Amino acid sequence: MISFDIRRRSLLAAATLAAFAGMVGAAFADTEIVYASNLDPANNKDPRVAAQQKILQAFEKANPGVKVKVLVDPTQASYLRALKSKSASPDVVKVIGFGVPEYAATGSLEPLDDLVASEKIDENDWLIPLSKAKIDGHLYGLPLDYRIPIFIYRKSLLEAAGLQPPKTWDEACKISQTLSKEGKIGYAVGVGAGGGLGGAQAFGELMFSSMVTEGAAEYFDASGTQFLVSEEKFVRAAQTIKDFYTKCNVPTAALQFGYNEIHDGLRAGTVASATFGLYRFGAIVTAGAGDDLAWAPGPAYEPNGKQAVYGYVVALNKNSAHKDEAKKLIAFLGSPEAQAIALEGGEVVARASVYKGGPYFETDAGKRQAAWSELIKERGFLPSYPLSLTAYNLALGEALQRMVLRDATPKEAYEEVKSRYQRAMDQAQ
Amino acid sequence: MNSLVGSPPLSDTTEHLTSEPKPRKPLQDQPLFWFAPALVLLLVVTLYPLAYVLWMSLQKTRYYELAGFVGFENYAYVFSSREFIDSSIASLIFVAGSLSLAVPIGVFAAVVFNSLGRYASFFRVVTLLPWTLSMGVVASLWLWLLNPSYGPISYAMSQLGLPQSLLLGDPDLAIWLLVITTAWWSFPYVMVMTTAALQSVPKELYEAVDMDGGNSVVKFRFVTLPHLLPTLGSTALNLAILYLTIVTLILVLTGGGPLGATATWSYQVFNGTVQTVNIAPAAVYSVVVLVANLMLGYIYVRSTGRATG
Numbered sequence: 176m177i178s179f180d181i182r183r184r185s186l187l188a189a190a191t192l193a194a195f196a197g198m199v200g201a202a203f204a205d206t207e208i209v210y211a212s213n214l215d216p217a218n219n220k221d222p223r224v225a226a227q228q229k230i231l232q233a234f235e236k237a238n239p240g241v242k243v244k245v246l247v248d249p250t251q252a253s254y255l256r257a258l259k260s261k262s263a264s265p266d267v268v269k270v271i272g273f274g275v276p277e278y279a280a281t282g283s284l285e286p287l288d289d290l291v292a293s294e295k296i297d298e299n300d301w302l303i304p305l306s307k308a309k310i311d312g313h314l315y316g317l318p319l320d321y322r323i324p325i326f327i328y329r330k331s332l333l334e335a336a337g338l339q340p341p342k343t344w345d346e347a348c349k350i351s352q353t354l355s356k357e358g359k360i361g362y363a364v365g366v367g368a369g370g371g372l373g374g375a376q377a378f379g380e381l382m383f384s385s386m387v388t389e390g391a392a393e394y395f396d397a398s399g400t401q402f403l404v405s406e407e408k409f410v411r412a413a414q415t416i417k418d419f420y421t422k423c424n425v426p427t428a429a430l431q432f433g434y435n436e437i438h439d440g441l442r443a444g445t446v447a448s449a450t451f452g453l454y455r456f457g458a459i460v461t462a463g464a465g466d467d468l469a470w471a472p473g474p475a476y477e478p479n480g481k482q483a484v485y486g487y488v489v490a491l492n493k494n495s496a497h498k499d500e501a502k503k504l505i506a507f508l509g510s511p512e513a514q515a516i517a518l519e520g521g522e523v524v525a526r527a528s529v530y531k532g533g534p535y536f537e538t539d540a541g542k543r544q545a546a547w548s549e550l551i552k553e554r555g556f557l558p559s560y561p562l563s564l565t566a567y568n569l570a571l572g573e574a575l576q577r578m579v580l581r582d583a584t585p586k587e588a589y590e591e592v593k594s595r596y597q598r599a600m601d602q603a604q
Numbered sequence: 605m606n607s608l609v610g611s612p613p614l615s616d617t618t619e620h621l622t623s624e625p626k627p628r629k630p631l632q633d634q635p636l637f638w639f640a641p642a643l644v645l646l647l648v649v650t651l652y653p654l655a656y657v658l659w660m661s662l663q664k665t666r667y668y669e670l671a672g673f674v675g676f677e678n679y680a681y682v683f684s685s686r687e688f689i690d691s692s693i694a695s696l697i698f699v700a701g702s703l704s705l706a707v708p709i710g711v712f713a714a715v716v717f718n719s720l721g722r723y724a725s726f727f728r729v730v731t732l733l734p735w736t737l738s739m740g741v742v743a744s745l746w747l748w749l750l751n752p753s754y755g756p757i758s759y760a761m762s763q764l765g766l767p768q769s770l771l772l773g774d775p776d777l778a779i780w781l782l783v784i785t786t787a788w789w790s791f792p793y794v795m796v797m798t799t800a801a802l803q804s805v806p807k808e809l810y811e812a813v814d815m816d817g818g819n820s821v822v823k824f825r826f827v828t829l830p831h832l833l834p835t836l837g838s839t840a841l842n843l844a845i846l847y848l849t850i851v852t853l854i855l856v857l858t859g860g861g862p863l864g865a866t867a868t869w870s871y872q873v874f875n876g877t878v879q880t881v882n883i884a885p886a887a888v889y890s891v892v893v894l895v896a897n898l899m900l901g902y903i904y905v906r907s908t909g910r911a912t913g
Contacts, residue, residue: 252878259881260668281667358753368859373879428752431773431862445753566880576862580775602681603666603882 208497208504211246211254211265213487226520230513234504241500252372258283258492266495267504270316272308272486273380273560276399279315280562285491285498286313287505294506300528302551303484311397316488317509318525319517320454323484323547323555324381324473327441327456328448331467332359340448340471342478344386344415347450348423354447355424363440363449364419365432366575374568375575377434380485381450383571385473386412390481390556399562400600402593406586411476413578413585420579430579441468450474453547457521457540470543472550484555486525523547563599570595654894661887668883682888687864687872691889695868695896697779698786699847703840705787710794711836715828717795718802728799735792743856746785747772775865778858782866786853790846794839801835802828841904845897869893 210231214224231243246265248254254265255274259281270278278284291298291305291314298305302321305314326340326347332354333340341347347362354361364382366375375383388394393403419425432440438455440446442462450473460468473482489508495501507513514526519535523544530548535541561567574591577583583591661678663670682688713731717724734742750771752758762768772778809827818826851874854860860867860875867875869889876886 256668256878360753368861373859373875426753427770428773430770563880566882569875569880573861573863580863599880599882602885603880 205240205242206497206500207242207244208500209244209246209265211268213249213251215247216245223520223522226517230516234507238503261494263494263496266492266497266501268490269487270490272488273564275316276310276560276562279310283493284315285493286315287317288314290502290506301525302527302548303555303557307557316490317505319487319489320522320524321484321486321551322452322454323482323551324450325453326471326473327451328469329444329467330469332447341474343474344476347474350448351423351425360426360429360446363429363432363437363446364425365429365437366572367431367433369433370435371433373565375572376568379568379571381452384483384558388558394558395561399560402596406589409589410585413588416575417578430576479554481556482554483558484551566599567596657887657890661891663884665883667881678884678888682885690864691867691869691872694779694866698783698868699844701783702786702847703843706791707794707840710791711798713795714798714802731795732792734789739852740856742789743853747857750781772858773862775863778862778865782857790843797835797839798832801832805831837904841900844900848893848896
């Protein structure tokens with residue numbers, strides 16, 4: 176019979192050995208970095224997810240000892256709040272470009288200028304040069320993809336009316352006048368909040384930012400706190416929107432449309448056309464619109480006018496505990512190798528050299544992406560975004576809705592947007 | 605020689621004259637010892653956040669950081685803004701309107717079902733369904749019902765020859781549609797509480813009214829209602845507090861619009877905390893909601909004190 180004393184000593188020895196083994200194991204364990212993305216690895220219907228997984232596997236293979244854990248948040252709201260509250264996780268975040276000024280201003284993001292230099296990243300091998308993506312002279316996010324507003328429409332409806340895709344806002348008005356009847360919306364101009372982070376986000380992103388800047392005029396100052404759009408340009412754009420409702424037959428019910436409602440309308444055919452995001456085209460085709468869905472370059476005041484471009488960037492959390500590994504991931508995500516994989520997942524990737532031809536560009540999707548990339552190079556520009564996009568979109572949405580619902584003037588709308596945004600900035604700074 | 609030997613024992617009345625202190629109860633025999641963990645937990649999850657929000661409301665904030673004590677500047681900023689007036693009106697209409705619909709409908713349903721005998725259970729279960737749905741589901745359902753382009757309500761209105769309406773897109777109508785949606789979702793709660801209270805009404809009182817020749821209205825007014833009042837009071841208070849804190853229903857149904865018409869105080873807290881990240885004014889709105897809830901509680905305590913005499 177083993178005495179109690181021997182049993183106790185055996186237990187103690189086993190516990191010590193286990194603790195030692197744990198410490199040694201921890202020392203040699205892989206480094207895990209958290210990558211926050213809007214793409215859910217569990218969604219096996221989204222080709223972008225498959226591309227993301229392939230990219231991360233390739234990264235882990237090239238970097239033994241580093242594991243990537245994907246933190247999913249389709250709306251980005253949770254992990255961006257974590258950034259703003261100085262959390263150490265996630266290490267790498269995929270952020271929509273127009274949110275970068277806010278996160279940079281809160282000190283949440285580490286500048287990537289050193290990374291670009293050390294990895295010898297070609298600053299011109301992008302659909303829009305990297306220099307244009309800097310804020311106050313610093314690069315806070317490496318572009319992953321770009322989106323430019325396009326005119327998406329139901330072919331059968333336009334063809335039946337003998338209409339062509341519009342090149343100008345006047346032509347878009349004609350489409351609306353002709354097709355808005357019997358429960359259909361000829362051209363949806365939504366100023367609602369559906370599907371966004373707050374306020375008229377879809378409207379601001381896809382229409383208004385292009386209308387008031389036309390690629391040349393300033394939108395916001397470098398700090399994102401000053402609204403720089405001139406009264407003249409704002410009033411012209413606001414009047415155009417008001418005319419859509421008062422002269423072009425856009426039903427007032429469309430005023431509350433946001434991303435979701437326009438998406439559903441194009442899918443179901445109750446919306447004949449809209450200026451919408453190219454990243455939605457494939458999803459609307461798959462969801463029911465099928466071959467009847469087509470696209471054309473978006474309308475502007477002049478044919479081939481400039482369009483505001485948005486897109487996802489990948490950024491480094493300033494409070495990350497694994498910055499070296501995180502930087503490797505960022506550099507890899509922006510590399511031609513990873514971008515080529517992302518391209519075949521359906522994104523209009525940001526790297527220009529990826530579009531040099533190949534079997535993929537013989538497919539319909541490939542041809543579409545190549546055409547969109549040319550559109551971005553030819554007509555796209557990066558506006559200077561507001562510091563608080565939600566505060567701006569809230570003010571913009573309410574001002575323009577008041578203009579339509581309460582017959583306010585475009586000038587009053589301008590005053591309201593300017594003063595409300597300024598008030599929000601004074602309070603938050 | 606022991607002077608106490610043979611002496612009669614000291615009586616109880618003389619025990620207090622001894623100089624020896626009463627022995628203390630062991631710690632584990634003191635009630636507070638056993639309540640302490642629950643009390644600590646309660647303090648941590650209620651008083652600490654409350655104190656922190658009060659502190660935040662007196663600070664200037666920059667995103668999630670406190671940037672310096674500013675006294676009541678945030679209160680002055682909020683109370684002098686147009687948004688506060690609009691939110692106050694929206695909150696008042698929302699709470700009072702929803703209560704005005706949910707309570708009478710709930711009472712009516714309870715009284716009617718109570719008279720249905722063995723079929724009562726079936727109707728109660730079916731009527732309870734809205735209350736079992738999450739606010740997100742309720743809002744999504746009504747968003748479809750009230751869609752001005754293809755919703756069934758809009759269609760029915762057109763078939764009846766009624767003028768087309770923007771429904772949730774109409775700033776003057778949206779708050780009332782929100783009230784109807786909320787009342788639809790919450791009246792089953794009133795029905796359940798009222799049903800329980802109805803079981804305690806003495807049957808002899810109804811028999812007495814019958815003997816005096818009283819009808820159903822008299823029975824309800826002089827027998828049922830007085831017995832229901834305490835229950836209805838607590839139910840209405842619970843619902844009022846719930847309505848004041850609702851965000852999900854408003855967020856999904858209207859997003860606080862159109863033109864801020866449905867942005868209640870609690871919605872402003874959500875907006876300031878999550879959307880625009882303007883924490884200090886959001887903290888002020890939180891304090892306003894707290895004060896409103898405390899006032900509702902006080903009114904209830906005072907009024908039920910009078911009712912029970």
